[in-house]
Amino acid sequence: MERCDALARHSELAGGLTRVFLSPENRAVNELVLGWMREAGMAARLDPIGNVAGRYEGERPGLPCLMLGSHLDTVRNAGKYDGMLGVVTAIECVDALHKGKKKLPFAVEVFGFGDEEGVRFGTTLLGSRAVSNRFDFETLKAKDAKGISLEEALLDFGLDPKLIPQAAKKNGDVFAYAELHIEQGPVLEAEGLALGVVTAINGFSRLSVALGGFAGHAGTVPMNLRRDALTAAAECVLAVERIGRGQPELVATVGKIEALPGAINVIPGNVTFTIDVRAPRDDLREKAVASIVSEIEGIGKKRTIGTKVEKLQSQGVAACAGWLMNQMDRAVAAQGQRVRRLPSGAGHDGMAVRAIADIAMLFVRCKDGISHNPAESIAAEDADAGAKALLHFIENFAIGK
Ligand SMILES: [Zn+2]
Numbered sequence: 349m350e351r352c353d354a355l356a357r358h359s360e361l362a363g364g365l366t367r368v369f370l371s372p373e374n375r376a377v378n379e380l381v382l383g384w385m386r387e388a389g390m391a392a393r394l395d396p397i398g399n400v401a402g403r404y405e406g407e408r409p410g411l412p413c414l415m416l417g418s419h420l421d422t423v424r425n426a427g428k429y430d431g432m433l434g435v436v437t438a439i440e441c442v443d444a445l446h447k448g449k450k451k452l453p454f455a456v457e458v459f460g461f462g463d464e465e466g467v468r469f470g471t472t473l474l475g476s477r478a479v480s481n482r483f484d485f486e487t488l489k490a491k492d493a494k495g496i497s498l499e500e501a502l503l504d505f506g507l508d509p510k511l512i513p514q515a516a517k518k519n520g521d522v523f524a525y526a527e528l529h530i531e532q533g534p535v536l537e538a539e540g541l542a543l544g545v546v547t548a549i550n551g552f553s554r555l556s557v558a559l560g561g562f563a564g565h566a567g568t569v570p571m572n573l574r575r576d577a578l579t580a581a582a583e584c585v586l587a588v589e590r591i592g593r594g595q596p597e598l599v600a601t602v603g604k605i606e607a608l609p610g611a612i613n614v615i616p617g618n619v620t621f622t623i624d625v626r627a628p629r630d631d632l633r634e635k636a637v638a639s640i641v642s643e644i645e646g647i648g649k650k651r652t653i654g655t656k657v658e659k660l661q662s663q664g665v666a667a668c669a670g671w672l673m674n675q676m677d678r679a680v681a682a683q684g685q686r687v688r689r690l691p692s693g694a695g696h697d698g699m700a701v702r703a704i705a706d707i708a709m710l711f712v713r714c715k716d717g718i719s720h721n722p723a724e725s726i727a728a729e730d731a732d733a734g735a736k737a738l739l740h741f742i743e744n745f746a747i748g749k
Contacts (some may be wrong), residue, residue: 349728351436354380355420356428364722365426368492369463369474370398370501377420381460384439389446390458396511397478398502400435400460404442407451414452414745415517415525415705416441416738417459419475419697423467427530427724433712433731434528435460441739454523456742461697468492468501476697480704481516522705523747524672525698528738529709530726532694534717541688542730543737545676546709548628549666549692549699553637553659555623557584557644560654563609563617578607578616580653587643588623591636598636599693600625622660628691630664666699669706671748676708679741683733694719710737 358373358380359365367373378400385392385402392402400420403413418434438458445456461475469490477483488499488509502509531537536544561577585602592600605621623640627633641657648655677687690711698707712734715725 349731351384352428352432355432355436361425365422365428366424367420367422367426368468369421370468370505374398374421374462375505378460378462381420381435381439384436385442385458388439388443390439390442394507395479395515396507397475397483397515398462398505398507399475399479399515400462402439402442402458404445404456404458405451406455407453411453411455412521412523413455413457414742415457415459415522415701416527416742417457417461417525417697418527418529419461419464421461421463421465421467423465423720425722427719427721429530429714429724429726430532430719431464431529433530433726433734437528437731437735437738440735441742444739445742450743452743452745454745454747457522464697469498472695473697473700474498476700478512478515479517480700481513482700482703483512483516485512517704519704522701524669524708524745525701525705526672526676526708526710526738526741527696527698528734529696529711530714530719530724531690531711531717532714532719535690536688536711536713537715537717539688541685542713542727542733543680543683543685544688544690544711544713545673545680546668546692546711547673547689548668549694549696549709550626550628551630551633551663551665552624552626552695553633553662555625555637555640556658556660557581557621557623558656558658559584559619559648560656561617561619561651562615564615566613566615569615574615575652576615577619577653580647580651581605581607581619581621583647583651584644585621587647588640591639591643592625595627595632595636597629597691598625598627598632600636600640626693628665663695663699666702666707668698668708672706672708675745675749676710676737676741678744679737680710682740683737685733708741710734710741
């Protein structure tokens with residue numbers, strides 16, 4: 349808990365926490381984490397994309413590893429546990445092995461990924477994608493709000509973008525990836541449980557919708573002659589909600605909406621809004637997206653409003669491996685806790701890492717399910733239970749069983 353506090357002190361936002369990729373605050377926490385890793389008996393370095401990477405050798409040097417970790421970047425005005433708790437806990441576990449002079453039949457590597465949230469350059473998972481050999485070199489051209497490209501930012505940070513391929517693990521280097529993370533939802537708290545075993549990281553689809561009506565005078569155009577893009581959007585938003593409610597595992601959100609020209613006395617002629625759909629099953633999500641699109645088109649037709657739906661981004665479900673879930677179940681049960689499995693509604697680094705290894709996740713209860721918010725809070729006992737379960741998982745890790 350103290351280490352999470354120490355990391356949270358490095359923020360560009362006074363009185364809050366904002367720490368983006370390749371910022372001076374990022375550099376400061378990298379130094380802290382590198383120091384903690386070395387104290388815990390790891391060889392630690394910054395890799396070519398700017399991840400903090402620590403390695404604790406197994407019974408023999410050079411063995412494939414069990415990879416642990418999470419991310420060190422934050423959203424704007426963030427909480428101090430999302431990401432950081434997973435890094436700090438993994439280091440704590442290695443420290444316990446080191447203090448007990450315990451060597452395992454595999455190495456343990458801990459990653460503090462430099463960019464998961466994608467706040468600065470608008471692309472997520474830059475750190476874990478590089479490690480998983482899935483780095484898209486086109487993203488080097490992505491610019492931050494000040495016009496600085498990712499490539500320039502890496503160079504300014506003292507990193508060489510040409511070396512990014514060297515951050516990638518090779519086939520057979522990694523036996524599995526396990527990440528401890530706060531739940532970011534209310535399920536564990538509602539059931540009185542400190543820990544949960546993740547079944548899958550939900551897939552998502554993101555859409556952008558543009559509605560075209562006709563702007564006009566709010567006083568002179570009679571109601572029956574209007575083509576109001578905002579009232580059409582209102583119907584669309586409710587349709588998205590209704591479809592999202594249609595299945596218990598599905599969620600659908602309109603998070604951003606803009607009406608133009610945007611004046612008190614003008615009928616809105618153009619509206620754009622976003623849709624975010626998530627589900628633990630790809631077929632469920634794809635069906636929901638199809639019905640949302642057809643609903644929007646139907647509403648447009650009925651109201652003589654032009655509709656343009658653009659699919660921005662989508663990502664399939666990242667399922668956790670059954671054999672790892674079983675071992676994680678046993679690690680949770682060993683803490684005297686009832687085993688609860690649940691999907692993750694939020695995205696995580698495992699989505700990238702699964703390209704090179706099977707993945708597992710352990711959730712720690714957070715207060716009121718709040719995250720991405722300064723009110724994010726966890727109990728020290730829960731963090732402790734999480735660390736003990738993760739250590740149990742590491743010490744009893746059996747490949748493929
Ligand atoms: Zn996170």
